[in-house]
Amino acid sequence: MPDTHLAARPIATTLQILRRDGRPASFDPGKISRAMTKAFLAVEGASAAASHRIHEVVGELTEQVVAALTRHGTQTLHIEDIQDQVELALMRNGHHKVARAYVLYREERKRERAAAAQAAAQVPAAPVLHVRAADGTLRPLDEAALAALVGEACAGLGDVTPEPVLAEARRNLYDGISEEELAQAPILAARTLIEQEPNYAYVSARLLLAVARREATQFVQGRAAQSQAEMTAAYPEYFVAYVAKGVEVQLLNPELARFDLKRLGAALKPERDLQFQYLGFQTLYDRYLLHSEGTRFEMPQAFFMRVAMGLALNEIDREDRAIEFYNLLSSFDFMCSTPTLFNSGTRHSQLSSCFLTSVPDDLDGIFAAIKDNAMLSKFSGGIGNSWTRVRGLGAHIRGTNGQSQGVVPFLKVANDTAIAVNQGGKRKGAVCAYLETWHIDVEEFLDLRKNTGDDRRRTHDMNTANWVPDLFMQRVEQDGEWTLFSPDETPDLHDLYGIAFKEAYERYEAKARAGELKVHKTVRAVDLWRRMLTMLFETGHPWMTFKDPCNLRSPQRHAGVVHSSNLCTEITLNTSDSEVAVCNLGSINLGQHVTEKGLDRERLARTIRTAMRMLDNVIDVNFYTIPQARRSNLRHRPIGMGLMGFQDALHALRLPLASDEAVRFADESMEVISYYAIEASVELAAERGAYASFEGSLWSQGIVPVDSIRFVSEARGEALDQSATLDWEGLRERVKTVGMRNSNTMAIAPTATISNIVGATQSIEPTFRNLYVKANMSGDFTVVNPSLVRDLKARGLWDQVMVSDLKYYDGSLGPIDRIPDDLKALYATAFEVDPSWLVEAAARRQKWIDQAQSLNLYLANPNGRKLDQLYRLAWKRGLKTTYYLRTQSATHVEKSTLRKSDGKLNAVKLEPMPAPAPVAPQVCSLDDPTCEACQ
Incomplete structure (x- = not known):
């Protein structure tokens, strides 16, 4: 400072x-x-x-x-x-x-x-305060009970004491305070202390847990459990009553009542209620725990067991499997995606995360696709649509002998549908539209998110993404020409990739030059590329995703074509008029699978084996809103095993993100995950049979993901990294002879909300800031990097001045002279790290993944040259997709403290980037309460 x-x-x-x-x-x-x-x-x-x-x-x-x-x-x-x-x-x-x-x-x-003794003698006795019950009656405040509650919340935690929480809570009490306000007072008091000591995040969570405990047990059993010790003894009995109540109020699947509930209740681990931090438990309480008419009656361990039971419904030994699934979820070693957590074990068990469709080129098909979007969105699905087949502006309409208005008006309808049909009232509907770079409407497509121009040709609420062929990138590299076509005149381009696409595209270019095509336009490839980057910088859209590596490396090349990715760019599955691709997601908490010595491979193997079984079960118990989704999912059985807590793992291993060692760890950890995920799918195939379309797949030829890189290398004429450390030969042979249960096994999703729940860093994201305020649907939360605080304490550097410094410098350590250089490197934040390190680490992961990864890229001071170099690097390294471009503006930070506040703060976040330029861009907050991808 x-x-x-x-x-x-x-x-x-x-x-x-x-x-x-x-x-x-x-x-x-x-x-x-x-x-x-x-x-x-x-x-x-x-x-x-x-x-x-x-x-x-x-x-x-x-x-x-x-x-x-x-x-x-x-x-x-x-x-x-x-x-x-x-x-x-x-x-x-x-x-x-x-x-x-x-x-x-x-x-x-x-x-x-x-002075203290004299003050104690002079201070008059504090007036007796009264608490107002819901029926209006008053009772004296039980000071001893309040002290016991806070004391229990602090028990077992280092560097926290009840006194400051009680002192701050008492400042906000008044005579006649309501029971609800009294319950909130110590929670808000503990929240003010989080920036000084991260362990107060656990205190705050435990105080909120006390509210949830009283609420749930009163509703389910007619009497409120007052302490954690009381709840520990009551959990088994409560669980049996909870399932009965859930069935009675028509929220739980009646089949859950057929389980051996006493056995499951005895298997619950009440102490795991105490492992939540405040952000995680508040999010769980607000959005996930079941409630009836506003009363939450589901405790956390009942929640995890309910999800586990829902996933074990079709198991033969379903109590054993439910307990196995429960232990994995409640340990925070792995977490299912949000739709699975929302709906597993309920009467409408739509558990899948992602849906991909390809929109046909006729009115019936277009509006059927929009209806499908509505139905999928209703039950919490995120959607990716390929619109490339829809004919472009000026194309001939045979039925009316008129001219098409192009794809943009239909995109406007899809945008408004996503707003009208939100995700069950729990989060905003979310759709991403994909368009291939050769489409005649691509220039208008780039402008969809602008705040200027004809609003009837703008989609302010829908995400967009470029579906970019390798040939276009090669023309950019060569400073060549690029021709735009209408798909009604070039219908096969949508389904072609690699060398076959190049040959067909060049034939159409020759036809255009010969005057045989009615709708076409020739542009300089570099000019179009620059405009794509400009719009990405100004509006945050469209994202950059690459068609050829998605298809060339797809295990299911024999069964169809990948026409787009999904809402969050990590899913790469085939779509057609008869099949809507579906993916079922979950994420390993990588930070819990490392020690100071490195990866705990044995624990990782156990986690993956159980998690793969859970995700495979999703396919069979899932509620499908449209038949094309059911047909596709049962035929190919794709799942997406991902990870979160990558930055936590690096901190545990003392590896700076911007280092060769971190890139090597990304390679090593993903290879191990890939190996065990494939092995687990083989084991499931041995038990349950291979997926229906296995024959003819890359798997059936003994080709695992790392082997498929050669197809991209051959098509481009450039070698890509295929190095490996594990013994893959034996596994290749088992894949070939036994088969795979799942056509696709891995995909790295954003994980924003589930990582909040388990207290892990998001997905493969770098640290956003070391101290900031995060906003999401559950409110505003102080976030402090606990690893950094531990290191600063160990060196005698953690004090009030350091907190003030971190606020002033927006959570960055760089300008603070007191902090040693090794800590500055280890705790460098997202905008302090050269984004090429993120690309290099992602490229190492990508070679092991049969789908893709939600890769956000960060630029502190973006310009055209940096954007050009960054996205060309992503393509050259063989990445299949990229996600948000996150940039900083001059006014991106709200420096705030919870001290002397009511807990309702302005959030420190990156707001959706305003347009038009020259306003400095800010793209999608890291935990945007309106963004499906973030939730």
Whole structure:
């Protein structure tokens, strides 16, 4: 903080000070600045405006004090002399209140015990406060019960105590306070302390758990459990009553009541209720736990068991499997995707995450596709549509002898449908439209998210993505021409890729030059590429996804074509008029599968084996809203095993993200996941049979994902990395002879909400900031990097000034001189890391994955050259897709603190990027409450 201002000023290094006990010490101007900072914070607080002003003022004052002390060349100073100069500097600059606080500090320390005793004798007895019940009756506040509640919440946690929580909570109590407000008071009090000590996030969660506990047990059993100890004993009995109540209120599948509920209740682990952090449990409480008429009656361990039971419905030994699934979920080693958590074990078990469709080129087909979007969205599905087949602007309409208005008006209808039919009232409907780069309407498609122009040809709420052929990228590299066509005249281009696409495309170019095609346009490839990048920079859309590697490496090349990815760009499955692709997702918490020595492969293998079985079960118990989705899912049985907590794993291993070691770890960890995921699918095939379309697939030829890279290399004429460390030969043979249960096994999804629940970093994301406020549908939450705090504590650097510094510098360590360089490298935030490191790590992962990954890219100061280099690198490294481009604006941060607030804060986040330029772009917040992908 102010130390930064002093760095450029020479200081007499031989100057010494004498302490009050006469011992000498070296002179450190940083101590002066920190002492004054504390005085300012004590008087003015740590608001945004105050923090900024304090930072500037303290730097100037410190320089004045140092100048005064060194003016006469004195080599030894008494500490009292230094404090006198500090007081003079404060007074001369008009900071009278701060000066008074600074001077009184020494006297207050001397008189501390006597003053405390005297104050205790003089303070009158606190007035008796009353609590108002729901029926209006008053009862005295039970101070002992409040203290016991907070004490229980703090038990077993390091560096937290009940006293500050109780003190802050009491400040907000008043006579006649309602029971609901009383329950919230200690939660809000604990929240204010999270920025000082991350373990208060667990205290806050446990206090909210007490609210949930009383609410659930009162509704289910007619009596409220008052403590965690009481709930621990009552959990088995509560669970049996909970299932009965859930069936009674028609929320749970009646089949759940046929399980051996006493056995399952006895298998619950109540202590796992205590492992939530506040953000995770508040999210779970608000959005996932079942409720009836606003009353939540599902406790966390009942929630996990309900999900597990729903996934074990068709198992022969379903109690054993339900317990196995429950133990995996409740341990936070793995988590299913949000639709599975929402709906498993309920009466409408739509458990799948992603749906992909290809829209045909006729009115019946177009509006049928829009209806399908509505039905899929109703039950929490995220949707990716390929619109490439729809004829372009100016194309001939045979039935009316008129001209087409192109694809854009239909996209507007799809956009409005997504808004009208949200996801069961739980989150906003979300659709992503894909268009191939040769489509005649691609230039209008690029403008869909602009805030200027004809609003009837804009889709402000729908995501868009470019489906880019390799041939286009090669023309960009060569600075060649590119021809746009209408698909009614070039119908086979949609289904072709690789060399076959190149040959057909060049034939159509020749036809266009010969005048044999009515609708076409020739542009310079580089100009179109630059416009694509410009729109990505200005509006955040369309995303860049690459058609050829998605198809060339698809295990299901024999069964169809990948025409698009999904909403979050990690799914690459075939679509056709008769099949809507469906994928079922879940994510490994990688941070829980590493030790200081590296990957815990044995634990990872156990996790993957159970998780793959759970995801395969989703396919059979799933509720399908449209027949094309059911047909596709049962025939191909694709699943998407992903991961979260990659940054947590790097922190545990002490590996900076921007390092060759981190790239190697991305390679190593994904190879192990790939190996065990494929092995688990083979084991399921041995037990249950291979998926129906297995014959003819790459799997049936013994070709695993890392082998399929050669198809991209051959088509491009450039070698891509295929290095491996495990013994794949034996597994290849088993895949070939036994078969695979699932056509696709891996995909890395964003995981924003489920990573919040388990307290992990999101997906493969770098650390956003080390201290910030996050906003989502459940409110605003202080987020502090606990690994960083542990390291700073170990080095004696964690104090109130450090908190103020982190706020001022937006969670970045770079400008803070006190922090050693090794910690700055280890905890570098997303916008401090060169994005090429993210691409290189993603490329290492991609070679092991049979689908794709939701890869966000971060640029602190983007420009055309950087964007061009970054996205060309992504293509050259063989990535199948990219996701959001995240950039910073000059006003991206709300510096805020929970201190002296009511808990309703402005969020520190990246807002959806405004347009038009030159406003600095800000693309999709990391946890946007309106973004399906983030939720």
